[in-house]
Amino acid sequence: MRLVLGSASPRRAQILAQIGARVDDIRPADIDETPARAELPRAYCNRMAAQKLDAITADPDDLILAADTTVALGRRILGKPQDAAEAARFLLALSGRRHSVITAVALRHGARQWSRSVVTAVRMKRLSDAELNEYLACEEWRGKAGGYAIQGRAGAFIPWISGSFTGVMGLPAAETAQILRAAGLQLDGEAA
Numbered sequence: 400m401r402l403v404l405g406s407a408s409p410r411r412a413q414i415l416a417q418i419g420a421r422v423d424d425i426r427p428a429d430i431d432e433t434p435a436r437a438e439l440p441r442a443y444c445n446r447m448a449a450q451k452l453d454a455i456t457a458d459p460d461d462l463i464l465a466a467d468t469t470v471a472l473g474r475r476i477l478g479k480p481q482d483a484a485e486a487a488r489f490l491l492a493l494s495g496r497r498h499s500v501i502t503a504v505a506l507r508h509g510a511r512q513w514s515r516s517v518v519t520a521v522r523m524k525r526l527s528d529a530e531l532n533e534y535l536a537c538e539e540w541r542g543k544a545g546g547y548a549i550q551g552r553a554g555a556f557i558p559w560i561s562g563s564f565t566g567v568m569g570l571p572a573a574e575t576a577q578i579l580r581a582a583g584l585q586l587d588g589e590a591a
């Protein structure tokens with residue numbers, strides 16, 4: 400069975416390799432990521448993953464995986480910042496507080512679908528002006544939900560999480576392995 404990754408995120412490809420899932424093709428989906436009015440973060444994240452999955456065409460026998468990572472501050476959805484000013488606003492809002500990172504994963508094989516979503520609680524230390532400015536200058540906020548990447552320099556801002564580290568990075572390893580197996584994919588190193 401061929402595995403098609405419907406994502407442009409290099410982190411997702413890396414986490415799939417980590418769990419022994421060989422990706423045969425990468426086909427990112429381009430969808431409108433605007434939240435609906437009053438849409439709650441978890442519903443939004445599930446909807447995004449489902450829409451990305453719907454947007455990918457593949458052979459009926461291909462297994463397709465799509466995912467979405469959303470940062471939620473209470474009911475507020477923090478997406479990927481458009482520019483440094485928006486990244487600064489997001490980081491100031493997250494500074495010294497606890498927020499959630501939700502990742503939804505969706506799989507399709509023919510007419511069958513599987514999905515999981517994982518919520519991780521994350522605490523960010525209070526950022527000094529120098530820390531904020533240095534982080535904005537390093538550009539790692541680009542393309543990251545909430546304007547930070549825990550796997551990079553912003554790891555120094557995160558003293559505590561409860562949940563899935565790989566989920567915060569974009570693809571929860573344990574839950575993804577579980578649904579891939581449920582869908583019939585054999586992971587490297589597993590007995591047939």
Ligand SMILES: Cc1cn([C@H]2C[C@H](O)[C@@H](COP(=O)(O)OP(=O)(O)OP(=O)(O)O)O2)c(=O)[nH]c1=O
Binds near residue numbers: 479
């Ligand atoms: C919070 C956080 C997010 N991220 C990334 C994961 C996702 O790639 C990105 C959120 O955007 P997504 O819309 O989930 O994904 P994407 O646009 O990168 O890729 P695609 O839609 O093609 O699948 O933020 C990190 O890498 N580290 C983090 O700590």
